[in-house]
Amino acid sequence: MTLYREAQRQPWHIKLNLILLGLLFVTITALLWPHWKHNPDLSHGLFMSVLFLLLLKESRSQGTPRYLPSHWSLHCLIAVSLLSGLVALAASGLYSASVGWNHTLVAFSLTISTTLLFFAGLLVFSNRQVGLMPMNWTSLVAIGLWLLSAPIPPGTYTHITLSLQLMVSQNVLSALHLLGIPASRHGNIIELASTSVGVAEACSGVRSLISCIFAGFFFSATLVTKPWARLIIILLAAPLAVLMNFIRSLILTLMANRGVDISGTWHDLTGFAVLGVTAVILGGSALLLDQRKPINENSSTKVAEAEKPPRPQTASKFLTIGMICAASLAIFFYLNTRPLPPNETPLPVLLSMLPTEADGWRVTTSTEVYQFSGILETENLAQRTYRKRSGDRGNPADGLSGILAGWAIFRESGCHAHAGCVLAGFRLEPRPKRDAPRDLDSARPESTSRRISPVL
Secondary structure, three states, X not given: OOHHHHHHOOOHHHHHHHHHHHHHHHHHHHHHHHHHHHOHHHHHHHHHHHHHHHHHHHHHHOOOOOOEOOOHHHHHHHHHHHHHHHHHHHHHHHHHHHHOOOOHHHHHHHHHHHHHHHHHHHXXXXXXXXXXXXXXXXXXXXXXXXXXXXXXXXXXXXXXHHHHHHHHHHHHHHHHHHXXXXXXXXXXXXXXXXXXXXXXXXXOOHHHHHHHHHHHHHHHHHOOOOHHHHHHHHHHHHHHHXXXXXXXXXXXXXXXXXXXXXXXXXXXXXXXXXXXXXXXXXXXXXXXXOOOOOOOHHHHHHHHHHOOOOOOOHHHHHHHHHHHHHHHHHHHHHHHHOOOOOOOOOOOOHHHHOOOOEOOXXXXXXXXXXXXXXXXXXXXXXXXXXXXXXXXXOOOOOEEEEEEEEEOOOOOOOOOOOOOEEEEEEEEOOOOOOOOOOOHHHHOOHHHOXXXXXXX
């Protein structure tokens, strides 16, 4: 019997739970989609929605038909999951009031809340009184993979990235020494004879690490059935990802040492090759370790139907109350933190705030300040430099730069009423000394200057 036909036979609160969980599925997909689309480390999340539904189907058709008996401990576990999900949802709403709904911390908290609510739904649907979804490894992986598709909080991401950068650069340096290639390391920069190779944040292996762990859990739920085989696949994922990223970094470093330009085609090609080879190794290992034996979906459904006792469905009503509270809480925070309508008040012309003339000063307007638009997230920038004219040395500072930046800020959150902000900054610019001795780097001819190549 299909899930749709089984759901039609359920009481109204079971149907309401299915509708609310379906709305939660659509909502979390819509909120995480921008992160999946623009963050290369989360590109595997683009397939998460499809894989989630596929794993739920596999759980019913190929998974172990395990259904939980009604017990007070089951009700307590459902209550704890619902309460924890509501707390995580409330924390997400509070974070969104300060930083907006698109912030990575808000998305991470929302994903935790969604996972807990999905787990509460699984506990209810795997009850013998309901029997819609079995409690097995496949269904648990379907829910747990949402956590691997969520953006990592900035502090945790920086710590992981820095650790991987230093580890990769140190291991590549050791491999170069074993191959007899002279090299030295300064942080995440490897100095070679004719060039320098830098292991940037995007080159640390975070992308392959997360994607490989994601694939390991997926393969453990779809290709193997024995617990020991699943454990091996999961434990193999992370070391394999680190090893493949090290091999890729070493190959690109050797190419750079031979004078090959590793940016562009080679940089991207090796990155996709590492992901593909890692997935093939994991999938092949899963097939070699174990073979799944198909389980008849009809037989598992009959087992569930035979074990359904005619008792009140208290657990399902718990879930209904919890999902209604979660929906009410989400609506409350959305109405109080929804985006405000665009403010039509124009920002001031920043150059008009900096005088065009000053007695005894030579005024220069910069035309290169817009190169910082991406970092400052605004194009409303202005810079003018004021230098003392020759013959007037009364001011100890030979130059003074005024920099202004303007934003239309606090428009994402209804908790703020500000329309704009202008930030001003000034810096001293001493006149360069003509007779100052040049250091070794400046004395090096242009033809022998060093260049830094990225490694992914």
